[in-house]
Amino acid sequence: MATAPVSNIDVNVVPLADVKLARLEDLFDRQCDEWFSLLRWDYTGPSRLIRNVAREGELTGFAASVNGDVVGFAFYVIEGSRCSVGDIYVAEAWRGRGVDRRLTLSILEHIEKVPRVRRVESQCLSIGNDGIDELFVSRGFERFNRQYLMINLDSPSQSSRRPQPVSGKARSLPDVVIRPWSDSDFSRAAQVIHASYVGQHDSKINAQYRTEPGCVELMSILTDTLWCGKFLPEKSKTVIDRSSGNLIGVLIASKIANRAGHIGQISIAPAVQGCGLGRRLIEATLGNFRESGFETTSLAVTKENFRALHLYQSCGFRLVHSFPVFFHGW
Ligand SMILES: CC(C)(COP(=O)(O)OP(=O)(O)OC[C@H]1O[C@@H](n2cnc3c(N)ncnc32)[C@H](O)[C@@H]1OP(=O)(O)O)[C@@H](O)C(=O)NCCC(=O)NCCS
Structure with a gap:
């Protein structure tokens, strides 16, 4: 994984279905490490399930890359009229630069075009995200705090x-x-x-x-x-x-x-x-x-x-x- 440049970054957001699992593996591993050290939660089992769906090209969401390195991903699941944002995760080195916001915006713009969706919920643990609050709220979402x-x-x-x-x-x-x-x-x-x-x-x-x-x-x-x-x-x-x-x-x-x-x-x-x-x-x-x-x-x-x-x-x-x-x- 490259080191974050100090100046503006050129983030490329693409559908997850277009990204090979091999390019996401490092990020998934980092997420598991972070869950374990912060939450004392071994997330490798659920992460394996998510990777399997990604491998099949069926994980609906987006990946963010910088200079060819995947630095973040976000995905969602639609069941009937309800859509749940499953995760928004950005590698630690790339936080605070708006990557989480870009990924979330891509998801919301996409979901808003799906006519059957009548409700969107985002309950993910949101580790290190600092750019999504204002975005959700500006699009009419209500917010609560979880601990x-x-x-x-x-x-x-x-x-x-x-x-x-x-x-x-x-x-x-x-x-x-x-x-x-x-x-x-x-x-x-x-x-x-x-x-x-x-x-x-x-x-x-x-x-x-x-x-x-x-x-x-x-x-x-x-x-x-x-x-x-x-x-x-x-x-x-x-x-x-x-x-x-x-x-x-x-x-x-x-x-x-x-x-x-x-x-x-x-x-x-x-x-x-x-x-x-x-x-x-x-x-x-x-x-x-x-x-x-x-x-x-x-x-x-x-x-x-x-x-x-x-x-x-x-x-x-x-x-x-x-x-x-x-x-x-x-
Ligand atoms: C939260 C819940 C599990 C607590 O169980 P409970 O049997 O009602 O709570 P307890 O009687 O053991 O009381 C625990 C504390 O909550 C407080 N409390 C309980 N009922 C209260 C009420 N109606 N009003 C104000 N405080 C109350 C008590 O002050 C008590 O603290 P204390 O012992 O220092 O006085 C229960 O109220 C519940 O099922 N709530 C709805 C579902 C829910 O919120 N689940 C938790 C999700 S994280």
Whole structure:
């Protein structure tokens, strides 16, 4: 990879389908290294899947090159009327020079010409991008902030709090049992996730939260694919109301690298939120990860989801990476 010149650069943006995978490999490798060092996430599995699609010439998006070297890529996926920006990534040496903006502009100009697309979401982790905010906003997108948080499990438990009903709400702890995930929990868990996000910012950012079928899709991604790490059913948990036998809470845990755990989803049914169940689920899961020799656990949260953010911080999670997310419907 060439060194960045100090003066103006001549960036050439071309469709990814026209670029041979060999010219992208170095960039994909750099991205995996960066994910691991920043997020403690071994991204080689998902990266391999993306490379396979690129190899077939079917990754829809653009590559940016300077003097023949590929220095950035961005891609998107259209499903029905919804388009998700999958990634916008620029090699570290070429950041701060508008390459991310050029790639994003190419994507948006292209998507805007696809008549069936009624909604665009960009939730990628956006490492090192500093030129896309103004572009998304100027094209009518709304923006929220997401935070990637991590807890170091080597240090002694950082939360010694007892679960308590939220003051002012006077909710008492229901009689519950917390047990490991079972496959039969899938449908009811999707219903609880759907109910828990009604009226939340996250359901604006990710349209899947707005419907039960959308939450089923989301659960499938978490439990059947590598995108959020390798699903760990034995560490994932459900909360069961003893009196009714109903599932009223769920936590989905995965492994994203050797000794690195991740919480991909946590939801408590609205009627029993604020009773301390979310805290119990997190603490039980962190305890399981610790017992199994995991060193870290991470998760992502919308900064404006104050309740969840407060919960995670009070359990000992700390900020590792902030990134903007965007959405626009028309
Ligand atoms: C976020 C969520 C998992 C927390 O679970 P919970 O059982 O409701 O939370 P807990 O009762 O364990 O309370 C955890 C903290 O959040 C705060 N909190 C909980 N409910 C609250 C409410 N209704 N209003 C204000 N604060 C609240 C409490 O103050 C508590 O902190 P404290 O112990 O220092 O007082 C749950 O509310 C939920 O499912 N929300 C919708 C889905 C969601 O946002 N998931 C997380 C995505 S990252």
